[in-house]
Amino acid sequence: MSDQSLAPTPDDLARAREVLARVEASYAAKVVGQEHLRTSLLVALITGGHVLLESVPGLAKTTAAQTLADTVQASFRRIQCTPDLMPSDITGTQIYDASTGSFRTILGPVHANFVLLDEINRSSAKTQSAMLEAMQERQTTIGGEVHHLPRPFLVIATQNPIEQEGTYELPEAQLDRFLLKEIVTYPSPQEEMEVLDRIDSGALDPDNHVGRAATIEDIEHLQRVARGVHVSPAIRNYIVGITYVTRNPAAYIGEEQARYIRYGASPRASIAFLQASRARALLNGRSHVLPEDIRALRHLVLRHRVLLTFEAEADGVRSEELIDRIFDAVPTP
Structure with a gap:
């Protein structure tokens, strides 16, 4: 449980609101719409987690990641994942320096504050596994x-759901290390019109980077404040109850629906709910978590952790539908 001495003061909350604003x-000056994507990226930034983005090409995923890095004047690296990408291309390698007669270490692009792994499912299983240590151990x-x-x-990984040729499905161990999985959708007609207007005005020129809005110290402050956001015992029981039902669904949502669930969520899901709900509360200017925070995060936290059977895919059953049934079966505190 959070130490009560970490409980954010009014001044802490005021500074956090100012930084977030x-x-x-x-x-928003660079990315039109995509409010769900913005929220997911900020939640990940505040918690120190990672985000998996799934969408068709052209929906501003790279722009969003680059813009967020620019706003906090942090280092940003984009890695284009391909089948021939080697683990050393990501983490780094050692080369022999003839002038000194010794090996010299060259750090790879993963050594940055923000790392975009574009189309991560196009890299081999060996290369994907190279990211596990970095994502989990931060080394x-x-x-x-x-x-x-x-x-x-912060690792922001993307995958394209419509082009599966030459791709490698992410293993469960890799998926579980992403705090959230966001499905990025098409913009509305109004938002797309705004994109065209900004293109004409030059506001979306790739060479035009946004100015710094916060410092690394500001982000560290947000992370400290978030750790002190209060999560009541009732909310904690709610979180644990939800993850328990994902592992034992038959008694709660019925055999007919439970047969579609192959595996339930691991304890990382409970941890993700705890951390992400604190960040969401802070984004909404609160020093305590509400049940609505947990419910709002349900798809983001569970869609990549509640694993479905082949029968579910054949019957067109989506994980989000089963997650909603699970939430309906667990009493809200």
Whole structure:
């Protein structure tokens, strides 16, 4: 449980609101719409988690990641995943320096505050696994030497759901390390008109980067404040009850629906709910978590952790439908 001494003061909350307002305004100047994507990225930034984005091409995923990095003047690297990408292309390697007669370490692009893994499912299983240590331990090992990653460290991985040829499905262990999975949808007609207007005005020129709206110290402050956001015992029981039902669904949602669930969520789901709900409460200016925070995060936290059977795919059953049934079966505190 959070230490009560960490409970945010009114001044802490006021500063957090000011920082978040600046970051959101800077983000909105470059990215049109995509409010759900913005919220997911901010929740991940505040919690120190990672985000998996799924969408067709052209929906501003790269722009969103680059813009968020620019707003906090953080380092940003984009890695285009391909089948021939090697683990050392991500983490780094050692090369022999003839002038000194020794090996020299070259750090890979993962050593940045924001790392965009574009089309992660196009890289091989070996390369995907190279990211596990970085995402979980916040470090890489090159030639037996450990190199710590900068903080904050946020991995934003994307995958395209409509082009499966030449792709490698992400293993469950990799999926579970993403705090959230966001499905990025098409913009509304009004938002798309706004994109065209901004293109004409030059506001969306790739060379035009947004100005700094916050510092690394501001982000660290947000993370400290979020850790002190109060989560009551009733909310904690609610979280644990939800993850329990995903593992034992038959008694709660019936055998007919439960047969579509192959595996339920791991304890990382409960941790994700705890951390992400605190961040969402802070985004809404609160020092305590409400049940509505948990419910609002249900698809983001569980859609990649509640694994479905082949029968579910054949019958056109989506994980979101089963997640909604699970939530309906658990009493709201």
